[in-house]
Amino acid sequence: MGRVESPPSLSGEMRRHLLRSLISTDAMEAFLGEKFPASKRFSMEGCEAVVPGLEAAVATLGALGVASVQVGMPHRGRLNILHNIMGKPLGMICAEMEGSQSNFSVGDVKYHMGTTGEVLHPLKGVRVQMTLAPNPSHLEAVNSVVAGSVRALQERQPDGKRRHAAVLLHGDASFAGLGVVAEGLQQARLAATDVGGIIHIVVNNQIGFTTEPLDGRSSIHCTDLAKGLGVPVLYANADDPEAVVRACQLAAEWRSAWLQDVVVNVVGYRRHGHNEQDDPRPTLPMTCKLIDAHPRVLDLYSRRLERLGAVTAAELDGWRAELRREYEEEYAAYAAGHYKETPGEWIAGNWQGAALAAALRGGEGQQPPHFQEPTWLPAKTLQWLGKRLAETPEGFSLHPSVQQLLRRRAEMVAAPDSRVDMGMAEALAIGALVTHPFSETTEGYPEDWAAGQSDSERWLNTGTYGVRLVGQDVQRGTFNHRHMVLHDQVTGREYVPINNLQPKSQERLQVHNSLLNEYASLGFEYGYSVACQGRSLVIWEAQFGDFANNAQVMIDQFVASGEAKWGQESGLVLALPHGFEGMGPDHSSARIERFLQLANDDSDHLPGYTPLHRRQIQETFDALSTGESSKHVAREKVLELLAGVREDGHEAASRETNEQLWSELGLPEGEPISFDRWQSFMVQYIRRHAESEANFFLVNATTPAQLFHVLRRQMNRPYRKPLVLITHKFLLHHRPCTSALRDFTDGTFFNRVIDDGKGSDNTRHLSKNPQGERYLLDPPWVRRVILCSGAIYYKLSQARRSRRIRDIVLVRLEQIAPFPHDLLTRVVGQYENAEVVWCQEEPKNMGAWRYVRPRFETAFRELGKVPRKLKYVGRPTSASTATASFAIHQRELQEVIEHALTPEPEVHNS
Ligand SMILES: Cc1ncc(C[n+]2csc(CCOP(=O)(O)OP(=O)(O)O)c2C)c(N)n1
CATH class of the missing domain: 1.10.238 (Recoverin; domain 1)
Known part of the structure; x- marks a missing residue:
């Protein structure tokens, strides 16, 4: 405590550096205000000391061994930090102020943009790579994204937590009011999300837009939340820049010593309105009078240093003139179009x-x-993997039900016709990604991992990838199907078979149960997926798909649009259990319709x-x-x-x-x-x-082989795209939902569309009668094509078999977005004389109907021999996703099946 109560005073040089920093902070705001009087800057004025404070925190981290710092922050003071700390050219900021930086790119507004720069602290002599993450307006949303990105960097090297750190800036109203802040603090010490402590700096200007603290929080201080989690809070007066710098340095030292979170609460005020165009006087007359009469921090501090003899008035004038010259040069470069993106x-x-x-x-x-990405593997390789996945160490005492599961899994790869289920398909996909194809050390390892593959198919197998699977209860799997972490029933010891395939040479699977949370959790995984740059397959699984809407901000603002706005590529997989099984309004729907509404492909062209x-x-x-x-x-x-x-x-x-x-x-x-x-x-x-060009993919995989291929495809493409993967509780344990091992081998790949009875149909063995004749009629005699997606396929297929219907085919749309126009017209086009209906379990205003219909009709208008219409068969529209009554659910389902399989269906408003 002694260091806090009687801290050593700053050296003369440090003081001059601090003063210069305040001058730059102040001068830049004044310059932009003068040149762009009608523009918003969200200036830091009133809390300017945060700028040198942040610089001091970063420099201190650097002096203590940190090589890179990832920063997340809101609008306030952002332009200043971009220029004065990170060196973004002022001319570029001027172009953004005017909104003239590009006529082409989607981009984002100036106060959301990020950048990367090297911070050189002249006095400490350190260099730190500093990255400011881009973020949306949604305050505090970026926090967990930054944390996830730091984690990905940390994992690339030993002692990563001491080499890469995160700093988050917050507003006082946001820190107190937005629940995602608490979510982030709660993540801090968990195995899945620990990043060795984050330094939080709260720009406490004691106001949130027009709302004063008494209306904005119930706690005394805006940072009191942190205290509940045992996180230390340091308070500093924004009018005392030395105190702010010292608090920030101390926070950096704390983080380095304990690898835990720490908060600095910089208490100041806001000199203007919420932005420079917003007059605060009508609602804050008394506060504004006080602020107007209050001297600027720069004046307070320069007078203090002049009094101490640390600087002269002439020096101050010289520094200001030098800055003015630089700014004018940059402004001229901007005016000459230097910072405007050329068409080229x-x-x-x-x-x-x-x-x-x-x-x-x-x-x-x-x-x-x-083109289909090669994702298959030779049977021998899968058999080796399958065997290893079912093995446990000598003396490991398994629970009988898990033992049985492993036994069944071993049988699933015994022969080409053995049937593999969803849980095993997932394990095989992950196991194959983490293992090393050229290992010489592993017993029984197939000599040629990629035997029979062409050169272009092999390249996936030359890579080895990390896999990160995080979500609520993912280790076992909400539906008891996964068991990726085994527990010794006698000792409690844990064992992860996938991490023991080739213990010496493989990559790691991180499989973590997350805290009960969606918003920050999805953000963390998104951040990780961007920063890992394709080195890892990152899967975030929701307990049930509908809970993902707690993370809607992450989905809208980052997953669906991050690449378009900020050029951030993510290969994140959102695994969302979905399925209408009579469990009531919740737990049924992953809200496919919401995701499809975000897809950027054009419905009419x-x-x-x-x-x-x-x-x-x-x-x-x-x-x-x-x-x-x-x-x-x-x-x-x-x-x-x-x-x-x-x-x-x-x-x-x-x-x-x-x-x-x-x-x-x-x-x-x-x-x-x-x-x-x-x-x-x-x-x-x-x-x-x-x-x-798609902003993400949405896949509703209905076979284990499809799940295997689509997970491997995520790593085997020339680009990274988020994947919304609709999964089905019902299919995890549904016997017909298995794939033959041969569907994972011999040139197989992910099929965007599955045609009835054809190679990619996992139930094709059922499409023949006992004499081996194809049960379905040939395409010209087919009367109806039922286009569907997801688990309803199995219900329709079973009902069709039991009714011995021969002239209706079932076509499964497995990749819904981007819409597979080309393939769908080829598959459906074969059934020239058939009408086509879309059948879904979801109510009509939900599910994929509204997305599929116009795209289907566009595809046939442009690519088909004749235009075709699509009719609807399914539940009527509804306010709620599903009924709470199991009996009603069953009746509705029977009706849907009846309509789908009846020659002239009573369609609901086709
Ligand atoms: C999630 C969210 N809700 C509302 C807003 C609108 N908004 C923008 S700034 C602001 C006030 C923020 O106050 P504070 O966190 O204290 O930061 P300050 O602007 O005072 O620096 C509000 C309500 C927003 N951007 N994000």
Whole structure:
């Protein structure tokens, strides 16, 4: 305590550095206010000392061995921190102030943007990599995202907690009011989410928009919540910058010593309204009078240092003049358009440019439109994995039910026709991702892991990935199907078979039961998935899918839109149990409709023909073309563009590969490209790569093999996309829901659509009569196609068999978004004389109906031989997801099945 009550005073040099920092903080706000009087800045004025305070915290962490600091913060003071601590050019901020940084990219507003920079503390002589995470307006939402990203960095090296740290800034009203703050503090010491302590700095300006503390919280201090969790809180007066700096340094020392959270509460005021355009006087007359009469911290501190003789008035004037010069230069650069994204830069960096160049370099552009990522493995490899997954150490005492489960699992891989269930399929997918294909140390290991695979199929198997599976009760599995962590019934000892496949050379599975929470938990996993940069498969599982709406902010603001706004790529899997099983309004629905509403594919146009794509094709042509009367793109322009495209440290496209573009365009040497040619090439190109433009995928996998392939596909693609994976409690233990082992091997892959009785249909063995004849009629005689998705397939299929219906086929839509236009028209198109109905268990205003219908009709209008309509069969619309009565549920289900399998169905408002 002595250090807090009688702290050593700052050195003269430190004081001058602190003063300079306050001058920059103050001058930058004044400059922006002068140049952009009508713009919002959310300035830090009244709590300016937080800027040097944050710098001191980061520098202290650096001096104690931390190499990188991830920072999350809200709007207040953000521009200042971006420039004055992280070195973002002021001209760039000016462009953003005006909103003129780009005519093309979606982007985000200036006070949400992040950046990465090196912080050099001149006095401490340390360098720290500092990253400010981008964030949405939703206050405090970024906290757990930052924590997750730090965790991913920490895991990359030994003693990671001492090498990477997080600092979060908060507003006083937000810290007290938003529950997600408590969620984050509660995560701090858990095995799944411990990041070695976070430094929290609260910018306590004693106001939240227009709301005063008496209306904003029940506790005395805005940070009292932290005390309940045993987190120390340091208070500092914002008018005493030295106290703020010392508190921040002490917080950094605390974090380094104890690897635990700590809070600094910087008590100050807000000089303006909520933003600079917002007049606080009508509601805060008395406070404003006090603030108006109160001197600025810079004046207080410079007078103090002048009195102490640490600085002279002439020096102060000199520093200010120097800053003014720098600012004017930056402003001139901005005014000259230096910070405006050019069309060429946009093409190269954001839209098809990078993918185009990569495609030309790697030959990936030659993929056929229906390219399927190779995710199968040889049977021998799966058998080895299956055997190891069922093994336990000598003397390990299993619970009888778990013993039986493991025994059954071992049998599931015995022969090509053995049937694998969902739990085992998941274990095989994860086991195969974490193990090393070239291990020489593991007994019984198949010599050639990828025997029989082509070169392009093998590349997945040369990689080894971490897997992180987190959610409520995931270790056992809510539905008792997983048992990834085994418990010795005598000693209580835990054993994770997947982490003992090749203990010396494999990657790790982290399987953690999370706290009872969705919002912060999903945020943490999202942050981890972004920062791990494709090194790990990250799965967040909801206990039941409907609870994911507690994390709706994360879904809307990060998962669905993070890439478009901030270029953040995430391969996160959201596993959401879903299923109408008569359990009442809750526990039934993962709200597929909500996710589908967020999908960015166009319902009325195929890729390449959407209004957005048309505009992009036109704009790229305009940007690249020359010529007065007849415009054309010159060869040199395209080559120049591609030469500028660099990817992941690869050399820019070589001239040779650029020549391929030319030949792909079908142009003779030297001939320029007309708009028509450019358009047809780009349409083709966009269609091939349409999936890479999706903001996320939504998959409703109905077979174990599909689950296996889709999980492996997450790691085996040239890009990362979030995956909303609808899972089914009912299918976990439903006997017909098994796949033959051969569906995991021999060239199999994830099927976006499953056709009835065909190779990817796991129930195809049931589609023949005892004489081995195909039970269903040939396509021309099929009267109806029932298009469906999810568990209802099994109910329909069983009812069809028991009624011996031969002229109705069931087509399963397994990847709902992005919509598989191409494949669906091919599959459904075979049944030329059939009507097509969509059958779902969810009420009509829910489920996939509203998403599927227009896309189905667009697909057939554009790609089919004849346009086709889709009719609806399912429950009527409803306010609530499901009935509470099991009897009513059963009756409704029978009605749906009856309608689906009746020749002229009574459709509900088709
Ligand atoms: C979740 C959420 N609710 C409401 C808002 C609207 N809002 C923006 S700033 C603000 C006040 C924040 O007060 P405080 O946390 O004290 O920070 P300050 O602006 O005073 O620095 C509010 C209510 C928001 N951005 N996010």
